[in-house]
Amino acid sequence: xxSSILKLIAQRIALGLxxxxxxxxxxxIGTQILPGDVAQSILGQSATxxxxxxxxxALGLNDPAYIRYFRWLGGVLTxxxxxxxxxxxxxxxAIGGRLWNTLFLAFWAAAVSxxxxxxxxxxxxxxxxxxxxxxxxxxxxxxxxxxEFFIGYLLVYFFAVQWQIFPGISTVYDGMPFxxxxxAIALPATALTLVVLAHMMRMTRAAILNVMQSxxxxxxxxxxxxxxxxxxxxxxxxxxxxxxxVVMLNLxxxxxxxxxxxxxxxxxxxxxxxxxxxxxxxxxxxxxVGLIFAAVYITLNMIADIAAILANxxxxxxx
Amino acid sequence: xxxxxxxxxxxxxLLDIRDLRIEARVFPPxxxxxxxxxxxxxxxxxxxxxxxxxIGESGAGKSTIxxxxxxxxxxxxKITGGQVLLNGRDILTLGPKGVxxxxxxxxxYVAQSAAAAFNPAxxxxxxxxxxxxxxxxxxxxxxxxxxVALFRKLSLPNPETIGNRYPHQVSGGQLQRVMTAMAxxxxxxxxxxxxxxxxxxxxxxxxxxxxxxxxxxxxxxxALYISHDLAVVAxxxxxxxxxxxxxxxxxxxTHQIIKLPQQDYTRxxxxxxxxxxxxxxxSTTPMLSVKNVTAAYGGGAVKVLKxxxxxxxxxxxxxVVGESGSGKSTLARAITGLLPPQAGSISFDGRTLxxxxxxRPKEDLRQLQMIYQMADVAMNPRQTVGTIIGRPLEFYxxxxxxxxxxxxxxxxxxxxxxxxFANRYPAELSGGQKQRVCIARALAAKPKLIICxxxxxxxxxxxxxxxxxxxxxxxxxxKVAYLFITHDIATVKSIADAIAVMYRxxxxxxxxKSQVLAPPFDAYTELLLxxxxxxxxxxxxxAIQGRRMESAGN
Numbered sequence: 050x051x052s053s054i055l056k057l058i059a060q061r062i063a064l065g066l067x068x069x070x071x072x073x074x075x076x077x078i079g080t081q082i083l084p085g086d087v088a089q090s091i092l093g094q095s096a097t098x099x100x101x102x103x104x105x106x107a108l109g110l111n112d113p114a115y116i117r118y119f120r121w122l123g124g125v126l127t128x129x130x131x132x133x134x135x136x137x138x139x140x141x142x143a144i145g146g147r148l149w150n151t152l153f154l155a156f157w158a159a160a161v162s163x164x165x166x167x168x169x170x171x172x173x174x175x176x177x178x179x180x181x182x183x184x185x186x187x188x189x190x191x192x193x194x195x196x197e198f199f200i201g202y203l204l205v206y207f208f209a210v211q212w213q214i215f216p217g218i219s220t221v222y223d224g225m226p227f228x229x230x231x232x233a234i235a236l237p238a239t240a241l242t243l244v245v246l247a248h249m250m251r252m253t254r255a256a257i258l259n260v261m262q263s264x265x266x267x268x269x270x271x272x273x274x275x276x277x278x279x280x281x282x283x284x285x286x287x288x289x290x291x292x293x294x295v296v297m298l299n300l301x302x303x304x305x306x307x308x309x310x311x312x313x314x315x316x317x318x319x320x321x322x323x324x325x326x327x328x329x330x331x332x333x334x335x336x337x338v339g340l341i342f343a344a345v346y347i348t349l350n351m352i353a354d355i356a357a358i359l360a361n362x363x364x365x366x367x368x
Numbered sequence: 369x370x371x372x373x374x375x376x377x378x379x380x381x382l383l384d385i386r387d388l389r390i391e392a393r394v395f396p397p398x399x400x401x402x403x404x405x406x407x408x409x410x411x412x413x414x415x416x417x418x419x420x421x422x423i424g425e426s427g428a429g430k431s432t433i434x435x436x437x438x439x440x441x442x443x444x445x446k447i448t449g450g451q452v453l454l455n456g457r458d459i460l461t462l463g464p465k466g467v468x469x470x471x472x473x474x475x476x477y478v479a480q481s482a483a484a485a486f487n488p489a490x491x492x493x494x495x496x497x498x499x500x501x502x503x504x505x506x507x508x509x510x511x512x513x514x515x516v517a518l519f520r521k522l523s524l525p526n527p528e529t530i531g532n533r534y535p536h537q538v539s540g541g542q543l544q545r546v547m548t549a550m551a552x553x554x555x556x557x558x559x560x561x562x563x564x565x566x567x568x569x570x571x572x573x574x575x576x577x578x579x580x581x582x583x584x585x586x587x588x589x590x591a592l593y594i595s596h597d598l599a600v601v602a603x604x605x606x607x608x609x610x611x612x613x614x615x616x617x618x619x620x621x622t623h624q625i626i627k628l629p630q631q632d633y634t635r636x637x638x639x640x641x642x643x644x645x646x647x648x649x650x651s652t653t654p655m656l657s658v659k660n661v662t663a664a665y666g667g668g669a670v671k672v673l674k675x676x677x678x679x680x681x682x683x684x685x686x687x688v689v690g691e692s693g694s695g696k697s698t699l700a701r702a703i704t705g706l707l708p709p710q711a712g713s714i715s716f717d718g719r720t721l722x723x724x725x726x727x728r729p730k731e732d733l734r735q736l737q738m739i740y741q742m743a744d745v746a747m748n749p750r751q752t753v754g755t756i757i758g759r760p761l762e763f764y765x766x767x768x769x770x771x772x773x774x775x776x777x778x779x780x781x782x783x784x785x786x787x788x789f790a791n792r793y794p795a796e797l798s799g800g801q802k803q804r805v806c807i808a809r810a811l812a813a814k815p816k817l818i819i820c821x822x823x824x825x826x827x828x829x830x831x832x833x834x835x836x837x838x839x840x841x842x843x844x845x846x847k848v849a850y851l852f853i854t855h856d857i858a859t860v861k862s863i864a865d866a867i868a869v870m871y872r873x874x875x876x877x878x879x880x881k882s883q884v885l886a887p888p889f890d891a892y893t894e895l896l897l898x899x900x901x902x903x904x905x906x907x908x909x910x911a912i913q914g915r916r917m918e919s920a921g922n
Contacts, residue, residue: 264484271438272472272499286489362488362534 053367057358065351072343073125077118080332080339090330091134108134121333125340131333135326140337144322148341150221151311151318154234155303158241162303163296166246170253170292174280177258186254189247197244201313204236219314237314241307245299252295256288263287290357297353305342379456382557382590383414383437389449390432390441390614406432406445407614416557419584419591421605421622423598423637425828426799429614430594434560437592438475439467455557472499476551480563482543486535492546493531500554511553518549521586522579541572545579552587559584561593565600569691570855571899577603578912596828598637599901602626603908610634626903636830638903643836643862647881650866653718654679655849656703656817661712663702668710672698674873675712680817680866683843685850687860687881689896690870696853699870700819703851704736717816734764737810741822743802747794753780753805754790760812779808782845783838800831807838811846819851824859836863857900861885869893 088104089096105111109120124131130140169189173182192200209217215235225233260266261284269283308320315321319338326334358364390407407429414420422430435442436452439459451458459470476499479485486495497511506514512531519527522545535543544564551559564580565573581604584591595601601608601622608625610617610633618631629635656679663673672695680686688696701707703714705725714721717735722728740746747756757776761767767775777787783804794802803823810818820839824832840863843850854860860867860881867884869877871892877884889897898911 264479264481265487267442268477268479268485268495269487269498270471271440271477273468273470273502274472274498275468283487283489287487363536366534366537 054358054364057364058355061351061354061358065347069344069347072347073122073340074118076336076339076343077114077121080336081114083330083332121336125337130337133326133331133334135329135331135334140334143334144319144337144341146223147317147319147322150316151304151307151320153230154237154241154311154316154318155300155307157231157234158238158245158303159300161238162242162246162299163249165242166249166296167253167292169246169250170257171277171280171285173250173254174257174261174284175277177254182254185250189250192243193247195243197240197309198313200243201237201240201310204240205313208236217314219316221317234316237310237316240310240313241303244310245302249292249295249299253288253292256291257284259291260284260287286360289360293356293360294353297349297356301346301349304345378416378557380416381413381453382416382418382455383412383592384453385410385412385433385436385450386453387411387450388433388436388447388452390429390436390445391448392441392443392445394444405614407436409450410611410614410616411450412609412616412619414558414590414592417588417590418607419593419605421601421608422592422594422611423596423601423608424611424617425596425830427613428611430596430611431562432614433611434562434592434594435477437558437560438471438477440471469503472556473503473505473554474556475558475560476554476556478544478547478551478559478561478564481567482547482564483535483540483567485547486543488535490534491531492533492535492538496531496546496550496553499550503554505554515549515553518552518583519546521583522546522549523575524549539572541568541576544568544576548580548583552583552589555587556589558590558592561591563595566595566597570857571691571895573600573901574899574908574911574915577901578908580604581908597901598626599903599907602903602905603901610637622905626905643833643840645840645863648681648684648865650679650684650880651681655682655717656680656851657715658699658703659713659715661699661702661709661714663698663707663709665707672873673702673709676870676873676875677712678866678868678875678878680849680851682816683847683849684865685843685852685863686866686868687852687854687864688868688870689854689857689860691855691896693872694870695873696855696870697821698873700738700821700851700853703819704738730764734760734813735816736819737813737815737817738819738821739803739806739810739823741825743799743806743823743826744794746806747802747809749794751793752790753792753794753797756794756805757790757808757812760809764813775812779812782811782842783808798831799827800834803827803835804838807835807842811842811848814846815848817849817851819853821853822855823852825854825856832859839863857897869896 088101088108088110092100092104109117121131128141130144132138133140133143169185173185176182205217208215216233217236219233219237221230221233257280261280266279266283269279274282307318308324310316311318311320312324319341323335323338326338387409388407388411389405389409391403391405393401394404395401410429410433412420412433422434424430432442432445436447437454439447439452439462441447447460452460454470454474459467462470486492493512493515496515497508500506500511500514501508505511515531516527519530524530524542524545530538530542530546538546548564561580565576568576577600584604591604593601593604605622607619607621609619610625610631612633618625618629618634620630625634626638629638658676658678661673661676662671664671676695676699678686678688688699690696698707702709705721705723705728708723716732721732754773754776757779758772761772761775773790776790780787780789785801785804789797789801794805797805824835827835836859839850842848852860852863864881866880867878868875869884869892877890877893884893885897895915898914901907
């Protein structure tokens with residue numbers, strides 16, 4: 050590996066960290082300007098002015114904003130995300146299990162949707178403008194056009210209510226056997242797959258079709274390669290960068306945008322946790338979850354950038 | 369040898385194309401789709417081991433006919449009639465599977481731009497042996513051994529290791545030779561060379577041409593050699609087929625075609641380079657004076673112009689010649705202010721020009737116009753010819769309405785295009801017409817100097833000739849000076865009054881045309897001049913011979 054490529058990657062990582070820092074500032078500011086008073090919402094309407102003041106003092110809400118920001122940032126850097134105002138629980142330990150649940154769901158949704166999207170994309174290119182292409186594109190676009198809550202309820206209606214194959218509520222608990230767990234997440238994973246599939250499939254198709262215009266595709270054709278070999282061997286390697294980009298964007302969505310699906314299936318993940326605590330005006334939890342989502346998003350996009358750098362033979366093998 | 373045995377079993381007639389008709393479906397804007405005929409019932413034959421040259425302008429159907437020998441139609445092109453008999457059977461009836469068996473096995477293809485025709489994601493060796501492996505001609509090890517031997521035969525540097533490189537790590541001339549090796553690797557009966565040297569510099573072209581010719585001779589492969597340059601084809605072909613608008617014009621052996629052409633069109637092709645032009649003497653004060661200009665890209669990191677000084681006199685033509693990368697276009701960018709020089713000064717019409725384009729007054733911009741190589745991308749495709757030519761009239765002179773339209777009509781007249789063209793869009797024009805519109809647009813500003821950057825390089829020889837004649841006439845009428853950037857020595861001879869030869873960012877030879885083109889030459893100018901193909905059989909060998917002696921002396 051050359052030094053220029055290491056430099057490029059180091060730049061991307063540094064940029065990612067800088068971005069994460071900027072996002073932490075934005076999250077903090079955003080939560081500060083939210084209307085409502087935390088102390089009020091904890092103690093309720095009947096609280097006395099004195100008890101409100103005492104609680105504010107105890108929570109450190111009277112300190113200037115920048116001091117509270119640095120106190121929060123310092124905590125985050127040392128792994129202390131603070132305690133939830135509403136329950137008094139340690140946020141880090143509460144999030145731990147839920148983050149794992151969300152990642153588990155996202156992993157299986159990705160494990161199904163990414164290969165499926167790429168294979169469907171390749172098939173669409175192979176039979177471009179023909180029946181197969183139109184069928185694949187049509188179905189994928191239809192599934193994307195449906196809102197995810199609608200897909201979710203459709204799945205519940207058929208698979209849980211009518212045919213009773215999978216549970217409609219995705220309850221998981223510690224020590225649950227693997228197969229049970231898989232059965233529990235079957236419907237939310239399917240819903241997520243249907244949501245992200247079309248985007249990845251269409252982008253794979255577009256990226257490869259773009260490459261198919263190149264002169265070296267004609268060279269391959271004139272060597273006597275079969276259409277599928279041409280796509281697999283000569284077109285796909287040159288379409289990796291855009292494909293990885295859209296895959297990463299969708300992986301990020303699988304983790305960050307999972308809120309609606311988790312709520313529908315009552316799945317104990319990050320999304321549910323976030324929604325619950327936004328309703329309770331529990332600022333430290335919202336901040337912590339927001340920061341974790343941002344970190345996931347930035348990391349995945351950074352990986353996409355680095356993959357694009359590594360996929361470019363001009364950068365990998367300089368003159 | 370096994371090859372010789374095989375040859376005795378196969379028919380002597382390798383390729384026999386009969387009444388070939390090729391059509392394409394086109395979708396013109398704002399019109400119903402229609403079918404156009406690209407090739408009208410062309411027949412040709414090629415014997416085993418022979419080389420047939422296909423020559424003609426763009427649109428003549430050369431590549432289309434060449435690719436039909438692989439039963440391939442590019443884009444929406446379809447072979448709709450006739451037969452293509454290869455090794456005794458009609459390959460048009462084989463079906464997709466049968467055709468795939470012969471592509472890369474019996475017939476191989478060498479493209480015009482090897483840089484685009486190699487896959488950037490794979491190593492050269494993987495691509496060179498791919499067809500041989502696919503068709504089971506050889507094992508991987510055998511194929512690689514053969515490839516290395518071919519690399520050596522084609523005089524590629526480091527033949528043992530060059531296969532481990534990626535396409536972008538190898539120069540254009542070398543890639544073209546690697547592509548020839550790729551075609552030869554599966555030991556085909558026929559290779560289609562589609563303008564294999566057209567995209568190369570003139571001094572590189574001669575090396576590649578010699579390598580291809582040697583390889584053809586030593587492997588006894590037959591070839592269809594496609595080019596628009598008759599002088600190039602004359603070096604390698606046994607017979608030549610002249611094509612125009614998809615029809616056969618003339619067929620004959622090479623000597624007959626270049627020495628005793630029967631048809632007017634062939635005669636025009638043979639005579640294409642000659643324009644009478646008397647050299648003008650320099651005036652007392654130059655109009656443009658470039659003094660000790662040094663310029664660099666990347667914040668001074670890459671010096672592309674080193675201490676360049678040239679003068680251009682009013683109403684005259686200074687030709688700047690050199691290969692790609694010699695800095696000729698950068699000189700134009702420095703003069704126009706697009707790339708402010710690091711050092712040196714540029715004076716124009718008695719005043720010093722600001723280095724930066726943004727600092728120059730409108731009057732300076734008006735008096736210095738440019739014409740580019742790619743006329744089609746230098747025009748807004750959504751504007752009509754009238755709007756394109758009218759724009760400088762509005763911008764510099766504030767002309768509107770009738771006055772402007774009248775002037776546009778005059779300019780269209782000057783470039784020998786009728787009034788009817790004012791309402792057309794660039795897409796509706798031919799390459800030569802587009803370049804004429806660009807000339808009219810430059811003239812509209814009434815400039816004192818026009819920088820012409822490779823303005824004829826993308827055009828067919830006859831069309832280019834028309835453009836050069838037009839430029840000379842306009843110079844007479846408008847007293848405009850040209851800074852004419854080109855890599856083509858023949859063009860220079862036709863139109864220049866003074867010449868600057870550039871090499872690696874420096875002016876290595878400069879003076880009036882008669883001085884620069886008269887011996888004694890410096891080594892580079894000699895190389896440049898001796899590399900221009902001449903319409904003589906055997907020129908290639910003698911030119912290479914001359915060069916070898918020279919390089920041995922260095």
